[in-house]
Amino acid sequence: MALTDKNQLRQTIRNAGLRATPARIETLELLHGVKYPVTHADVAHHLSGLGFDQATAYRNLNDLVVVGIVRRTELGDHVWRFELVGNEDPPHHPHPHFLCVDCGDVSCLSEIPLPKASLDSIDQIHEVTEILLRGYCRKCKLNGI
Amino acid sequence: MALTDKNQLRQTIRNAGLRATPARIETLELLHGVKYPVTHADVAHHLSGLGFDQATAYRNLNDLVVVGIVRRTELGDHVWRFELVGNEDPPHHPHPHFLCVDCGDVSCLSEIPLPKASLDSIDQIHEVTEILLRGYCRKCKLNGI
């Protein structure tokens, strides 16, 4: 009955024009269960524990990105991360992330005010689709960097 | 006499505690000549034209980063980019970049006002060292994306 119900997930996938395979359903379930972007490796590891090949994990994530169910992000540490696009309105609006360069933790900063107006005034920029901040998180500060 | 004078570069390298080898001097000269971050491959290609190995290019860039002469950035396309730290004050202040996900061009947005205050108020963040924007540049918009 929940939105993460297997049949619901199956429907989401089918509506996007993809076949609802077990690996894809598992992938979406995993993505529904986290609150920050996960890496290719995270998903591949999870799926391989269920008997799926990691190439399948990679391919499915990319497919889900292509059809717009999932968003792919690069946070500066050379690995792709994935998160559900979700039902935001509009669905693809800029979504800032913060990556701690020390511990690798990622935070979603959906509520932070963006300097949208000033960005629009920059000559080179037509449209900003993503904003990423990097630095040190408080936890790592406490551990004495 | 210029700051990019070979002897000046040699001195900069020596002051940082590294040996002033021809490859390093060439690397710094190249970095002085550009106004946006260049990739490992850019530098490696330039140096290999001068008879240096690409492993040398990679190692030198990383060394220059370690000693603080060069800054390493990741703009979301899975390649490291490098730029001089320069004589800013303070030398490592957040330095926003814009990457066009279509054509790959990079712009430095050193003058754009940052929401510094609001960032500091985010719980997870202790210090922001880098800001990156991605999207489409005007040039690519004109070419009809």
Added chain:
DNA sequence: AACCTTATTGCAAATCGTTTGCGTTTGGCA
């Protein structure tokens, strides 16, 4: 100016994250 120590280099092989070729399996519409 020759000398010694150790950082740096060249080359090739290794590694990491990711993608792809190909023959086999499977989802889902007819």
Added chain:
DNA sequence: TGCCAAACGCAAACGATTTGCAATAAGGTT
């Protein structure tokens, strides 16, 4: 139920980056 393209598993290919090792060279010392 049967068909066919989509998706799979496997293993090999890939591009960016790093590393091991023996040879070379920077720069302080004599």
